Amino acid sequence: MLKEINNYFKTILRTEFEEISAEMLLTDKEKEMLRLRYVAKLDYKLIADILTIREKDVKNRLIIIRKKLAKLPIFNKGKFVADTATEYAIKDKCRKLGKSKEYTDFCIDAFVHKLSRKEMAQKYCLEPDTIKKYKSIRRKELENS
Numbered sequence: 001m002l003k004e005i006n007n008y009f010k011t012i013l014r015t016e017f018e019e020i021s022a023e024m025l026l027t028d029k030e031k032e033m034l035r036l037r038y039v040a041k042l043d044y045k046l047i048a049d050i051l052t053i054r055e056k057d058v059k060n061r062l063i064i065i066r067k068k069l070a071k072l073p074i075f076n077k078g079k080f081v082a083d084t085a086t087e088y089a090i091k092d093k094c095r096k097l098g099k100s101k102e103y104t105d106f107c108i109d110a111f112v113h114k115l116s117r118k119e120m121a122q123k124y125c126l127e128p129d130t131i132k133k134y135k136s137i138r139r140k141e142l143e144n145s
Contacts, residue, residue, distance in 0.1 A: 005069055009038035019088045024068045033058060034065055082111045082139045093142050107142065110135045 012020075017039060021031045029051060036042045036050065044062075048055040069075055072088075080093060087108050094104040106124065109115045110131075117128040124131070 002066065004075060005066060006038070008075070012039070016088075016092075019091075020069075020072065023072065023086060023088050024065070026065065026068075030061060030065055033061055037062055080143055082107070082142045085111060085142075087112045090142070093145075097141070097145055103138070106134065107138055110138070 017035065021034060026034065032051065033047060036047045037044075042050075044055050044058045048058045051058070080089070082090070085093070090107050090111060091104055094107060106120075109120055109123065115123070117131045120126075120131045121128045126134070
């Protein structure tokens with residue numbers, strides 16, 4: 001799991017880092033530890049010096065943070081379910097599938113914000129029946145890939 005986390009943080013964008021740390025409900029100090037360790041690639045001793053805490057506390061805190069990371073859908077190998085996915089998970093899935101921003105926004109409105117067909121029809125200038133078909137198609141694409 002640690003190798004997968006390290007590989008993920010090699011290609012992470014700043015906005016993705018902020019989303020993932022917000023989703024994990026980290027304190028400011030924990031966010032800084034995570035950033036220093038996985039984005040800046042600093043060792044435990046240097047992180048402890050920067051944050052003026054003991055090296056042992058940094059190691060223990062990062063273990064807890066990694067356990068939280070392991071529970072996130074991007075690291076959890078469980079089956080993806082569009083109706084229960086988080087906004088971050090849907091963005092990640094759409095990015096991996098090479099989908100457009102519009103596609104991603106539609107999926108977020110449909111599966112995260114749970115907008116009604118009527119609301120989505122108004123927003124996307126489509127008929128409610130078309131929204132129903134699009135939701136069904138996109139759910140299958142996200143869940144079966």
